[in-house]
Amino acid sequence: MRNLDVIIIGGGISGASALHWLAKGGADVVLFERGEAVGGVMGSHRNELGALVESGPNSAQFNTPLLSELIDDLDLGDRLVHPAAEAANRYILRDGRLMPVPTGPKAFFRSRLFSGAAKRRLLREPFIRAAVGEAEESIAQFVERRLGREMLDYAINPFISGVYAGRPERLSVRHAMPMLHDLEREAGSLLRGGLKRMRAGRKARARGEAPERKGLFSFIEGMGELPGRIQERWGECIHTGVDVERIDRIGGSWHVVARGERFVAPNLVIATDAATAAGLIAEHETAAAAALRSIEYPALAVASVLYDRSMVTHPLDGFGMLVPEVERRCILGTIFSSTLFPNRAPEGTVLLTAFMGGAREPALALRSSEEIAYDVHAELRRTLGICARPKSFDLRVWNRAIPQYNLGHGAIIEAIELAEERLPGMHLLGNYRGGVSVGDCVKSGRALADRLLRRSGARVAVATDAQAPDDLYEES
Numbered sequence: 001m002r003n004l005d006v007i008i009i010g011g012g013i014s015g016a017s018a019l020h021w022l023a024k025g026g027a028d029v030v031l032f033e034r035g036e037a038v039g040g041v042m043g044s045h046r047n048e049l050g051a052l053v054e055s056g057p058n059s060a061q062f063n064t065p066l067l068s069e070l071i072d073d074l075d076l077g078d079r080l081v082h083p084a085a086e087a088a089n090r091y092i093l094r095d096g097r098l099m100p101v102p103t104g105p106k107a108f109f110r111s112r113l114f115s116g117a118a119k120r121r122l123l124r125e126p127f128i129r130a131a132v133g134e135a136e137e138s139i140a141q142f143v144e145r146r147l148g149r150e151m152l153d154y155a156i157n158p159f160i161s162g163v164y165a166g167r168p169e170r171l172s173v174r175h176a177m178p179m180l181h182d183l184e185r186e187a188g189s190l191l192r193g194g195l196k197r198m199r200a201g202r203k204a205r206a207r208g209e210a211p212e213r214k215g216l217f218s219f220i221e222g223m224g225e226l227p228g229r230i231q232e233r234w235g236e237c238i239h240t241g242v243d244v245e246r247i248d249r250i251g252g253s254w255h256v257v258a259r260g261e262r263f264v265a266p267n268l269v270i271a272t273d274a275a276t277a278a279g280l281i282a283e284h285e286t287a288a289a290a291a292l293r294s295i296e297y298p299a300l301a302v303a304s305v306l307y308d309r310s311m312v313t314h315p316l317d318g319f320g321m322l323v324p325e326v327e328r329r330c331i332l333g334t335i336f337s338s339t340l341f342p343n344r345a346p347e348g349t350v351l352l353t354a355f356m357g358g359a360r361e362p363a364l365a366l367r368s369s370e371e372i373a374y375d376v377h378a379e380l381r382r383t384l385g386i387c388a389r390p391k392s393f394d395l396r397v398w399n400r401a402i403p404q405y406n407l408g409h410g411a412i413i414e415a416i417e418l419a420e421e422r423l424p425g426m427h428l429l430g431n432y433r434g435g436v437s438v439g440d441c442v443k444s445g446r447a448l449a450d451r452l453l454r455r456s457g458a459r460v461a462v463a464t465d466a467q468a469p470d471d472l473y474e475e476s
């Protein structure tokens, strides 16, 4: 039997970052991971032609100073890569044509992405009364009420499929886009609230409080470097290839049996996806298990496609393109991966990463790889003017990809919190609460590690996430 301070089940970036701070803080901790490596959905490899294939996130945003701290702790600062200047453009498909997303007020009024009526509707936004009461609204209801239908269809709908692979009609604005919800509550208007935050950010920068690192980033060999380095650093605390099937609570401690050995700790962190967490706690807390199971995780296919540069007509001068649902295409969007970051594709080729399925049409991602490959290539050919077959095609299908913070998510969170109160020492961690982005997961992992270290009279005092206000790190 091995006595520990903390047992973690699940080595995605949520569990792995919690492990990092717990171990750094002096806790005696082990992490069990079902796969052969930590990282969860986050993983990168080079294919047989040398293209860098990402299985999950292609980049992350410095939306919390904790990401920077983690990167420095792991000595990964010199492995960072940042977007190329041309990647500042983002395209949205409208009426079958790719149109650049306007980046400032002047460009917005000149842009052909939105009609004159949509622009006039946007100008009315500051004069629309804020919602009163606590009724939960979907993102679609909120955006249509404040910004109008066209902004929903051609701005928010594609943006939401880029972040959640989700649908604004189902997602709760309070839980999935808390910033929009808060801006209305704080300033009565998104435009007024946005300007106020921008001014606050400017003042903070003038006071020298701006973060050293901001914007998007990845690593030379892809996002997988981050969990990979955590595994290298804390290898002796990590047991891979262990699928934990049950947890037991005996005499106030949590017990996990792995490879014939019994591990015992007062604290157990379940950092798996919600359905697996539900299975593990079902015997102890049926209501929370049912709540966790009710979280929607639509299937998503990620296709990394390599073409000869000379065969692609479009200049690929941008981050990528997003496809609004009203355009009725079968891909959600495509990242121009070899434009975004350096050294993603061999000389003379371009790498595109296309997404298919999600909450819009999950069944599309669950077809045969031949059908998916055919449709992805047909969509890219039609939209980007490609006149040759791909040189390589790598497909990763996630049957359950990204949790959806749908209407009713607040009640799910309450059930989870109640279960944590009733089962002392049991903690649920993962991207189904606290945000889905890599930065959000790291922040949740750190917040939990801090709580556990404080409670156990940590040998090392760990600072909280209070060095700077988070809004400073939000992308404008």
Ligand SMILES: Cc1cc2nc3c(=O)[nH]c(=O)nc-3n(C[C@H](O)[C@H](O)[C@H](O)COP(=O)(O)OP(=O)(O)OC[C@H]3O[C@@H](n4cnc5c(N)ncnc54)[C@H](O)[C@@H]3O)c2cc1C
Binding pocket: 009, 010, 011, 012, 013, 014, 015, 032, 033, 034, 035, 038, 039, 040, 041, 042, 055, 056, 057, 058, 059, 060, 061, 242, 243, 244, 245, 271, 272, 273, 276, 300, 302, 398, 401, 402, 429, 430, 431, 432, 436, 437, 438, 439, 441
């Ligand atoms: C295709 C895709 C693209 C994305 N793109 C971006 C992006 O560009 N930028 C961004 O910021 N975010 C992106 N995200 C979101 C972000 O990557 C995820 O929200 C985040 O990585 C999830 O981390 P996690 O640790 O919470 O969960 P997971 O990565 O799902 O990790 C859970 C881990 O638990 C393990 N596990 C499960 N059951 C058991 C068990 N019984 N025993 C032991 N181990 C178990 C699993 O093997 C897994 O490793 C993307 C997500 C996906 C799927």
